[in-house]
Amino acid sequence: MKKLIIVIMLVAFAFTVAYAADTVTYENKKGTVTFDHKTHGEKMDCAACHEGEPAKIEIDKEAAHGDSCKGCHKKESGPTKCNDCHKK
Numbered sequence: 001m002k003k004l005i006i007v008i009m010l011v012a013f014a015f016t017v018a019y020a021a022d023t024v025t026y027e028n029k030k031g032t033v034t035f036d037h038k039t040h041g042e043k044m045d046c047a048a049c050h051e052g053e054p055a056k057i058e059i060d061k062e063a064a065h066g067d068s069c070k071g072c073h074k075k076e077s078g079p080t081k082c083n084d085c086h087k088k
């Protein structure tokens with residue numbers, strides 16, 4: 001029984017490390033921004049955003065309107081209009 005619980009915990013742990021949330025939402029007064037992590041990860045290398053071992057990236061307004069989101073959209077023709085990202 002104990003062994004089974006340990007195996008389940010290991011599997012659950014491996015899962016959370018390998019797969020971040022499919023979508024992440026940032027709620028703010030301009031309108032909620034939905035970041036489709038899964039789709040981004042399928043269209044480009046993890047390394048396009050993550051340095052080394054992928055881990056949480058803090059997204060604040062400055063980061064979002066800079067290189068962490070919008071900066072890349074400008075370069076790679078992603079969405080750059082306010083309402084492309086902010087949805088009320």
Ligand code: HEC
Nearest residue numbers: 017020021024040041044045046048049054055056057059
């Ligand atoms: C377009 C940029 C981008 C790409 C590509 C990307 N990620 Fe992320 N990733 C992020 C951002 C931004 C966050 C932080 C999300 C948040 O605010 O919780 C994140 C978070 C994570 C986390 C931490 C999750 C948490 O909640 O602690 C892991 C693990 C991760 N990504 C793995 C990956 C892997 C593996 C790939 C490639 C298959 C990948 N990422 C591709 C931007 C990206």
Ligand code: HEC
Nearest residue numbers: 033034035036048049068069072073076077078079084085
């Ligand atoms: C390294 C480049 C890169 C980064 C960083 C990046 N994106 Fe994108 N994103 C793209 C590209 C390229 C597209 C267009 C994909 C397409 O239309 O096929 C896109 C599309 C989108 C779209 C519209 C399609 C969809 O998934 O709904 C949204 C919204 C979006 N990104 C939000 C974000 C947010 C929020 C962040 C930051 C947390 C972010 N992106 C970071 C490259 C990037």
Ligand code: HEC
Nearest residue numbers: 026028029030033059060061064069070079080081082085
């Ligand atoms: C590429 C996606 C993207 C685009 C384009 C974008 N934003 Fe944002 N913006 C974000 C994200 C993500 C956040 C949230 C950061 C956070 O949660 O702290 C944000 C935060 C904000 C905030 C802060 C709200 C608060 O509660 O503090 C304002 C205001 C804002 N954006 C206005 C705009 C305006 C105006 C435009 C157009 C000129 C714009 N944004 C374009 C992604 C985007």
